[in-house]
Amino acid sequence: MTEQTAGSIPRRPNKLIGMLKGIALIRESVVGMIGLGLILFWVFVAIFAPLLAPYDPLVQMTPFATPGAEAPDGGTFILGTDHLGRDILSRIIYGAQRVLIYAPLATFCAYAVGIAMGLAAGYKRGWVDDVLSRIGDIILSFPILVLYVVIITTFGASGINIILAVTFASGPGIMRIVRGLVLDLRNRDYVAAAQTRGESAWYIMFAEILPNARGPLIVDACLRLGYTTITIGVLGFLGLGLPPPDPDWGGMINETRAMATFAPHMTIYPCLAISSLVLGLNLLADGLREVSLKD
Numbered sequence: 001m002t003e004q005t006a007g008s009i010p011r012r013p014n015k016l017i018g019m020l021k022g023i024a025l026i027r028e029s030v031v032g033m034i035g036l037g038l039i040l041f042w043v044f045v046a047i048f049a050p051l052l053a054p055y056d057p058l059v060q061m062t063p064f065a066t067p068g069a070e071a072p073d074g075g076t077f078i079l080g081t082d083h084l085g086r087d088i089l090s091r092i093i094y095g096a097q098r099v100l101i102y103a104p105l106a107t108f109c110a111y112a113v114g115i116a117m118g119l120a121a122g123y124k125r126g127w128v129d130d131v132l133s134r135i136g137d138i139i140l141s142f143p144i145l146v147l148y149v150v151i152i153t154t155f156g157a158s159g160i161n162i163i164l165a166v167t168f169a170s171g172p173g174i175m176r177i178v179r180g181l182v183l184d185l186r187n188r189d190y191v192a193a194a195q196t197r198g199e200s201a202w203y204i205m206f207a208e209i210l211p212n213a214r215g216p217l218i219v220d221a222c223l224r225l226g227y228t229t230i231t232i233g234v235l236g237f238l239g240l241g242l243p244p245p246d247p248d249w250g251g252m253i254n255e256t257r258a259m260a261t262f263a264p265h266m267t268i269y270p271c272l273a274i275s276s277l278v279l280g281l282n283l284l285a286d287g288l289r290e291v292s293l294k295d
Helices: 003-008 011-028 030-047 088-124 126-140 144-155 159-185 189-196 201-237 249-259 265-294
Strands: none
Touching: 030 088, 030 265, 088 126, 088 159, 088 201, 088 249, 088 265, 126 159, 144 159, 144 201, 159 201, 189 201, 201 249, 201 265, 249 265
């Protein structure tokens, strides 16, 4: 057995072992565990929203009820109600479903586009790199929030259009990251070995290069997921988020911002929900970075 063959056989099991080791090492990062705990909390809330929410988030009861006020059915409005009498706690709980569906989906789509463009640009080089890089530069030259607003106002406010807007605006940034990683990895020995075996370019990019670039991409994905969560909240605050009456954290802030002076609970609690989820994602990213430095 040649040295090349002997060196290439155990490489895939080693990747799996490395991944399992990374999962185990996250327990050694206090920051990462706190972030993971916050994320799992909101995932739990979103999954079991019908069981956790005390009321229907769309039912109108007692307007402007303060936190702890008594409900008409004898229960308690733990976080109070909004200007239409809808229970804020129930709307926050159901709003977690919207955020944890659209934010990861939008981030995943942006990464699918960005990774494909970055792999092609970094590995193919030449005119492919020039064309894709110029397209990315043109998109990134626009202020990202303005780009979101233009896209949403043009095509309308909906979950699908939010996903398309995030993909269009974030894909070029991800492409730059992937392209830089590929430029470093394309000259490694295992890539040369795959080329010698006659593997296709797409196989080399997705099976050889991409798995070895996963570390920085996973950390960036956690951070970008937080940015996307903030983006959905900002769009909702601007009235360009998910269409009412479905509960949306940003939309809740937008609907009650004019009443924040005399009923601050209507805006504070949705803000805290957004902040806690984004904080969890950022802390998890910091923990993963710590793990990558130890590994």
